[in-house]
Amino acid sequence: MLRIYSARLRASALQSNLVNLSDVELLHAIAVHDEAALACLYDRYRLILFGLLLRILNSREEAEDVLQEVFLQIWRRAGNFDEGRGQAFTWMVTLARSRAIDRLRVLAARQRLATSATHETAEVSDAVADAVGSEQREIVAGALAQIPDEQRRTLMLAYFEGLTQSEIATRLGAPLGTVKTRMRSGMIKLRELLADKVQSFYFH
Amino acid sequence: MVHENYKEMLAPYALSTLDREETRTLEEHLATCHDCPRELDEWQGTTAALALLAALAEPSPRVRANILERIQAQREPVRTVLPFMQTKRLWNSTQKFGAIAAGLALVAMLISILVLWKQNRTAHDEIARLSAEKASAQQELDQQRKLVELLSARGASLAVLSGTAQAPSAHATLTYDQQTGRAVLLTEGLPPAPKGKAYQLWFIVGNVPMPGKVFTTDPTGKALSTDQIPSQALNAAVFAITLEPESGVKAPTGPIYLVSAS
Numbered sequence: 001m002l003r004i005y006s007a008r009l010r011a012s013a014l015q016s017n018l019v020n021l022s023d024v025e026l027l028h029a030i031a032v033h034d035e036a037a038l039a040c041l042y043d044r045y046r047l048i049l050f051g052l053l054l055r056i057l058n059s060r061e062e063a064e065d066v067l068q069e070v071f072l073q074i075w076r077r078a079g080n081f082d083e084g085r086g087q088a089f090t091w092m093v094t095l096a097r098s099r100a101i102d103r104l105r106v107l108a109a110r111q112r113l114a115t116s117a118t119h120e121t122a123e124v125s126d127a128v129a130d131a132v133g134s135e136q137r138e139i140v141a142g143a144l145a146q147i148p149d150e151q152r153r154t155l156m157l158a159y160f161e162g163l164t165q166s167e168i169a170t171r172l173g174a175p176l177g178t179v180k181t182r183m184r185s186g187m188i189k190l191r192e193l194l195a196d197k198v199q200s201f202y203f204h
Numbered sequence: 205m206v207h208e209n210y211k212e213m214l215a216p217y218a219l220s221t222l223d224r225e226e227t228r229t230l231e232e233h234l235a236t237c238h239d240c241p242r243e244l245d246e247w248q249g250t251t252a253a254l255a256l257l258a259a260l261a262e263p264s265p266r267v268r269a270n271i272l273e274r275i276q277a278q279r280e281p282v283r284t285v286l287p288f289m290q291t292k293r294l295w296n297s298t299q300k301f302g303a304i305a306a307g308l309a310l311v312a313m314l315i316s317i318l319v320l321w322k323q324n325r326t327a328h329d330e331i332a333r334l335s336a337e338k339a340s341a342q343q344e345l346d347q348q349r350k351l352v353e354l355l356s357a358r359g360a361s362l363a364v365l366s367g368t369a370q371a372p373s374a375h376a377t378l379t380y381d382q383q384t385g386r387a388v389l390l391t392e393g394l395p396p397a398p399k400g401k402a403y404q405l406w407f408i409v410g411n412v413p414m415p416g417k418v419f420t421t422d423p424t425g426k427a428l429s430t431d432q433i434p435s436q437a438l439n440a441a442v443f444a445i446t447l448e449p450e451s452g453v454k455a456p457t458g459p460i461y462l463v464s465a466s
Contacts, residue, residue, distance in 0.1 A: 031412045031436065035275060042268055047260040055258035064267045071271045079409030079436045086245045093252035101220050124260045137256045144257070158219040159254045165221045180216070187215040191250045 023088035030078035038075055045089075047124060047132050049096045055160050056100040066103050070096045101162040136197075143193035151186030154179060205229070210240055218247035301346070309338050350388050350430065351379060359383045363443050365462040370447075371395060374425070376462050378405075378443050385433040391445070394425045394461060402450040403427070403461065407437035413444070418452040 018026065018040040026044075029037035049070065053063035073095060081091050144152055157168050165183065169176040210233045216222050217230050234240055316331055354360055359382030367374035373393045380387035389405060397403060397420055405416030414437055419429035433441070445462040 028410070028412050031409055032414055033275075035272060038275065039268070039272060042271065046263055046268070048255060048258075050263040051258040051261040052255040054261045060264075063261075064263050067263055068267050068270055068274075072274055075271075075275050076436055079412060079441075080439075081410060085242075086249050087252075090245075090249045090252040093255040094248050097252075097255065098220065124262050128262075129260050132260055133256060136253075140253045140256045143253075155219070155254070156257075158216075158221045159251065160258070162220060164223050165216060166223060168221065183219065183221065184212070184215055187219070187247065187250065190253075191246065194250055194253050197253075 024081075024083050027074075027078045027081045027088055030075060031081075033075075038071065041074065042071055045092060047128070049092065052093065052096060053100050056097065056162060057104060062103060062107070063100075066096070066099050070099055073099070097159075104162045139197050140194065143190060143197075146193060147186050147189050151182045151189070154182045155186045155190070158183060205233075207237075210237070211243065214240060214244050215247050218244060218251045301349075302342070305342055305345075309335070309342070350428075351390075354379050354381055354386060354388050363464045365391075365443055365445065365464045367393065367462055368460050370459050370461045374462055376445065378464070380433050380438075382438055385435060385438055387431045387433050389419070389427070389429050389431060391421065391427045391462065392425060394421045394427065394445075396421060396423065396425070397447060397450075400450055401447055401458075402452070403445050404448040404452055404456070405429070405431055406444045406446065406456055407433055408442040408444060409437050413456050415452065415454055418448065418450060420450075 018029075018036055021029070021037070021040070023041070023044075026037045026041045030041065046067070050063060050067050053066050053070075054060065057063045057066065070092070074092065081088065144155075147155070154168060154172070157163050157171065158165075163171060165179055166176055168183075169179045172179065210230060213222060213226060213230045217227065222230065234244065313331065313335055316334070320328070320331060361380055361382055363378040363380075365376040365378065371394055374391065374395075375393060376389060376391035378387055378389050391403075394403065402418045402420050404418045406413040407416060408414070414434050416433075417429055417431045419427050421427040443464040444456075444460050446456045446460050447458040448456070
């Protein structure tokens with residue numbers, strides 16, 4: 001068993017070009033404290049993760065701070081990543097979003113967001129946007145477009161604004177039971193639509 | 205609560221929309237349920253895809269620089285300086301303790317020699333036996349002192365390693381401090397390492413073995429060695445011992461002799 005790991009490690013070390021390694025291979029290298037592997041993973045995911053954090057936190061300063069925390073956490077916890085339980089992408093996004101929502105709740109910045117109509121803008125060129133996961137973005141946007149408006153709105157409020165079910169009910173002026181049903185139906189639909197596709201998400 | 209109710213909470217949990225009480229209830233269930241964590245993984249895969257709906261954004265270059273600076277700062281003291289200092293300190297105090305004990309032993313021996321020399325020349329054999337016993341008792345005392353020190357530390361943990369087919373009768377215990385990562389390894393029943401070879405301890409996190417120290421056994425197959433467990437191996441690590449070149453290696457190459465339950 002150990003022989004296989006060590007062979008794999010040596011193979012990784014021999015790869016002079018980390019860019020060619022998969023996310024899982026990079027995480028294995030990070031688990032044994034390979035700094036270059038962390039830098040490579042950062043370069044691969046910074047646009048997606050920072051975009052997500054900025055959308056949730058609506059503040060460059062907070063989003064950059066959380067992005068730094070997220071990668072330090074990846075550095076410490078890469079050894080806990082279990083490829084049998086899902087994709088590296090899912091692991092990192094879940095980690096990033098959960099830190100962003102924690103930060104949001106700590107800051108009680110939600111009120112500020114609720115009253116703020118302006119959003120921090122993302123500033124990457126179309127060429128960059130096309131190069132990073134544009135195909136996957138289209139798949140997700142396409143799936144979401146097939147979900148009824150009310151369900152979609154509920155999902156978006158939950159995912160990007162970090163509201164609880166009760167808070168969403170208050171925000172929408174709808175009964176809690178209705179919100180729960182919409183969210184559940186929306187999630188089931190989304191899972192069906194993305195079922196086979198999420199497994200193949202891959203960003204380089 | 206029936207199982208179906210928990211299952212219905214998984215999707216909202218993946219979206220972080222449960223309130224605090226519901227979150228706590230579900231997390232307690234997740235810790236004991238076999239199926240729910242797997243289903244949760246699927247929901248998390250679905251919710252993670254939503255991240256792609258956020259417009260891409262470029263963080264300031266200083267974020268990257270800060271991250272790399274922080275991990276280098278964290279890495280140096282833990283991986284190189286600390287274990288060395290700790291080992292040195294341990295040896296210094298051991299030497300001091302040993303010197304006092306040896307001094308006392310010497311006084312006792314001289315008195316014994318005088319008395320015994322007067323009584324009977326054959327008593328020399330007895331002295332030799334006593335002094336050997338004393339030395340071995342002293343060594344054992346030192347070992348036990350290290351163990352007691354570690355066991356009495358807050359957050360001390362114990363891992364039991366069992367022999368593989370290479371050494372079925374071998375066993376070992378690794379006692380370590382959850383806070384500092386200081387560890388003491390006691391092994392028994394290992395065959396003597398061939399010339400040029402030694403045993404090496406590994407901390408396996410996920411699928412990745414991190415190297416520990418190299419050690420050899422005494423003629424009876426016993427060994428005691430101290431080590432420093434890397435911080436990321438303190439939780440959820442599997443420990444293993446392999447036979448390696450005596451200078452130690454960075455990744456395991458030889459057969460496994462002892463391994464802990466995962």
